[in-house]
Amino acid sequence: MKFLAFPSIRMQLMTAVTMSSLTLLGLVVLLWANTGSHLLRQQKLNEAQLFSSLLSRTLFPNHLAEQNWSQIRLNLDVLLRENEDYVYALVSDSRRGNQIVAASSSEFQSQYIPDIVPSEVTNKALNLPEQSSVIETFVLRDIEFSGSLRAKRGERIIEIASDIQLLKGEKIGTLRLGISLKPVEMAVAKIFNQTLAVGGVGFVLGIILAYILSIRLSKPIQSLQISAAKIAAGDLEHRAEITSSDEIGALAASFNEMSMALQDSFSRLQKTLESFERFVPNKFIAAIAPQGIENIKVGVCVIRTMTILFCDIRGYTSMSEAMTPGEIFIFLNDYLACMGEAISKTGGFIDKYIGDAIMALFDDKATDGALKAAILMQQSLDKFNHERSQQGLPEIAVGIGIHRGEVVMGTVGFTCRIDSTVVGDAVNIASRVESITKYYNCGILVTDAVVLSLSQPELFSLTLVDESVKLRGKDEAIAIYQLQDKILDDKP
Structure with missing residues (x-):
């Protein structure tokens, strides 16, 4: 029931104990009162009945037989007077x-059916x-004796006849004796x-004991609730501090074991996510899986206008032929690290590595970051x-091509192997622009779409x-424009 749906265990315990105590006490009071009433009433009846029987058998027969009414x-x-x-x-x-020959009060004498009780009585x-x-029964009128009121109209009495x-x-x-029940009721x-x-x-x-009991039981539960809230807020190192040896203490121990398991699982999950972000950039995940990587599906895609940057090492094939596989591996990692840091600093992210080539994306509204x-x-x-x-090693040269246009970002593959990719005509154009840097003997070439999207074109030397x-x-x-490898006012 809604009116008993208290929000806290403390209130529920206090209410349950209080209601139980109140019910028990109510039953005890009712039973005690009924028993006392019955005993008093029965005692009164027994006394009056015995007294009436004694009078009717010993005192009144001779006087009534002799019509000695005055003595009666x-x-x-x-x-x-005495009762x-x-x-x-x-x-x-x-x-x-059945004429009344003697009565107290005397006003009822000589009557046949007195008007003090109902006629059926x-x-x-x-x-x-x-x-x-x-x-x-009850009296039908006020009854007085010797100037004092013995019973009011409607008052309950017992008549013993x-x-x-002889x-x-x-x-x-x-x-007939009329006995008031008022003393019994009092x-x-x-x-x-x-x-x-x-x-x-x-x-x-009972309330005091219920309050003490509710505090004793609810306090550790509230402590567990606070601990659960802290863990839910991200504090996985928190532990519940409950030292009792009862069921709540066992629950707290299980709770702490659970929190340690959660901390261990979350730590592994966090490391997994960090590792996953190294394979798929976070900005890419935000675009294709806004509800979380656990909801990534094949064929999910979004259309975006982005700036695409391609970078490729010139003469890499001939250079790699003179190197062992191990040397190539070390060289590529060193080279990609220095290039990747520059991209990350300017707000871009690397979509993929194609051998020695780098494909980077910039989702800013302007193209300044890519330049x-x-x-x-x-x-x-x-x-x-x-x-x-x-170190006595040959120097390398790269070509960089930049273009801006509409692309499709999404996932391709099948259920057992999914990959993220960016496709579209803009990607092909950026790749082609990078490939002609050798033809024009330029280190960096950008398209007119890139130049038109600059927010601060005065910062760059474009030819x-x-x-x-x-x-x-x-x-x-x-x-196409050539970009000099410096910012004119040297602002970062």
Whole structure:
């Protein structure tokens, strides 16, 4: 139920213990009050019934037989004076048609059916199936005796009726005593109040114990919750500090084992991701798998306008023929490292290595980064050649071609082997531009599409080499420019 759906275990424990205590105490109070009420009522009835039976058998038969009504009235008055719980006392003479011959109060004398209780109560009292009966009823009017109010209208009473018989068993009259239940109700109320007081003390103690128990149980659970939140936030080195030897302590130990396993798994996963990013650039992953590399599928692609840079070593084939495979491997790694650093510094990323060739991409809106990368690559190459010359090794030269256009970035292959790639006419043009650097004897060539996309063209020294070049496999001519390997104002 929603109104019992408390958000915390502490509140749930306190509520459960409190409700249980309250229910138990309520049942105890109710049982105690009912038992006390029954015992008091039964005691009162037994006393009154015994007293009525004693009067009707010993005191009143002779007086009623002799019609000594004044003595009976005197005895009834004494009875009511000495017993404040008695509301009225009536003696009827069956020989006179059940006329009331003696009564306290005296106003009921000479009546047949008094107006103090319902008539059916009077009929039952005068026609007893046994020698006596007990009837619970209520008074129809206020009843006074000797100037004091004995019962108010509507007040609950018990009427005890007994036959008055002679020794030979002949019934000559009926004794009716009305006894107020108010003292019993007051005694029951007192018992109830005492029970409530005891129950209240028990209830308060129960709440205190429930609070202590809830803190004892919920505190380590809250500590585990905080620890789980810290681990979820990335603090995998955090451990829960719970030293209890109960089930919660065992849970904390299992929790710490789980966190250590998570830390180990996450560490391996992080290293795997870092290694994966070395094979597939992070910018590439962001484009083809924005929801994470675990969701990469074959055939996923996006269309982007990008700047493509191709770099190739001139005369690499003849140079590699004079080197062993091991020397080629070391040379390529040293060379690619110095070139890759220049590309990374200027915001580009390497899409792939094609033997000694480098294909790099720049996804900026302007082409300034690609031109800066080309300049830094030439400067890095100068340092690389200087180190090689000191070792007695031949220097190398590279050609760099840059173009800007629309490409498709995506994944190709099949389910067991997927590769990332960039395809499009712009890629082919950039490759062709790099290949003609040897023909024009230029280190860096860029197309007019690159020049038109510069945000700060004044920073670069660009010279028109050919305003209409038809590249191999292309029908339309393009203009190409030579880029000097320096920035004019020397800004990085």
